[in-house]
Amino acid sequence: MNTKTEALSIFLIENTSSFTADWLKQQDIRTGSHYSPDAPPEVMEKLKEQNGNYVKLVAQSLFQDEDEMRRCISDWTAQTAPERANSDTSLSEVTRNGGIFRSLILDYVEKFAEQSEHDITIKDLMIWVKKLNRTFDYVMETFTENFLEILLNRLSSQSNLINELSAPVITLTDEVGLLPIIGDIDTARAKSILExxxxxxxxxxxxxxxxxxxxxxxVDTMVAHQIFQLIESLRLIGVKAILTGIRPEVAMTAVQLGLDFSEIHTENSLKRVIYTFARKLDISPA
Incomplete structure (x- = not known):
């Protein structure tokens, strides 16, 4: 290992506390953010610990080969990205603070060069700066990838939940259920409704x-096709479907599109079909 590089790495690690203090001074108050000075004490202590570990990680990267650096950084960002994503910390805040961290590290490299007993050359500084920049670039690449994957998975789960809640089967009796469909139906929602x-x-x-x-x-051709598919699928599992509440404009559109509802049991109002079932099953409607 290069003696000068080892000395720089040790210098950064030994100054972790002062580095973290300098880094915290540059934070804005953003209530709810893990980076904010007004964060709860336990959050702030955790942040200081993570920051210290990050300094050590960066210091070690100075004498690691590319593969080893990438492995260590990937492990680090896989751990920290979920913590940031689960807080009220935005990706823009992470990016901003990553820039502050990078700038401060370079300041400390400059301090080392000024204070060191070693003969630090321009070439030494350029090698360190290039090495550090590669490390920081990979940090942001992997952190952003992990962070966005977490958010996209969360959005997907929320979307699935919304779709599921927007197509609930309401049990009226042990034999009869009601599916109220409201709003526009696109391909994704139609598939969700069917399933x-x-x-x-x-x-x-x-x-x-x-x-x-x-x-x-x-109702367009796609929506009608999905309705037909739903009714046929229900038939295959032993459930008879009854369509009700078809609006006049929807009926006109269906006729213009040449859609055939003749084989499907339809009723003109939900109230009427429920009343019919109430009489058939000997239930007193409210």
């Missing part, structure tokens, strides 16, 4: 499912 409805219909053990379309303002 969720089949699962809920099977789990509840219903024999009839009323599909209420009174909240659907537009």
């Amino acid at each position: 969720t409805t089949l699962h809920q219909s099977t789990s509840t053990g219903i024999s009839y499912l009323i599909i209420d379309l009174s909240g659907v303002v537009m």
Whole structure:
């Protein structure tokens, strides 16, 4: 190992506390952020610990080969990215503070060059700066990748939950269920409705499912195809579907598109079909 590089690495590690203090002085108060000076004491202590470990990680990278540096950095960002993503810390704050950290590290390299007993040359400084920049660039690359993956997975889960909640099968009796569909239906939502409805219909053990379309303002060929597919799939699992609440404009559009609802049981209102089932099953409607 180069003696000068080893001395610089030791200098950075030995000055971890003062470095962290200098870094914290440059933080803005952003309530809720892990980087904010007003963060809870336990959060601040954790941040200081992480910052100290980060300094050591960067110091060690000065004498690591490329593969070893990447492995150590990947392990580090895989640990810290979830913690930042689970706080109110934004990616822009992470990027800003990464820039502050990089700038301070270079300041400390300059301090080392000024104080060192070694003969530090311009070439030495350029080698260190290039090495550090590669390390910091890889930190941001892997941190951003991990951070965004966490957020995208979270958005996907929330989207799936919203889609599931937007197509609930409401059990009216042991035999009859109601599926109210509201709003626009795109390909993704249509697929979600199909999967969720089949699962809920099977789990509840219903024999009839009323599909209420009174909240659907537009039907195109794709939507109609999905409705037909849903009805046919329900039939295959032993559930008879009944369409109700088809709005006049939707009916007109369906006719213009040449869509055939003749083989499907339809009713003109949800109230009427529920009343019919109430009489058939000898239930007193509220």
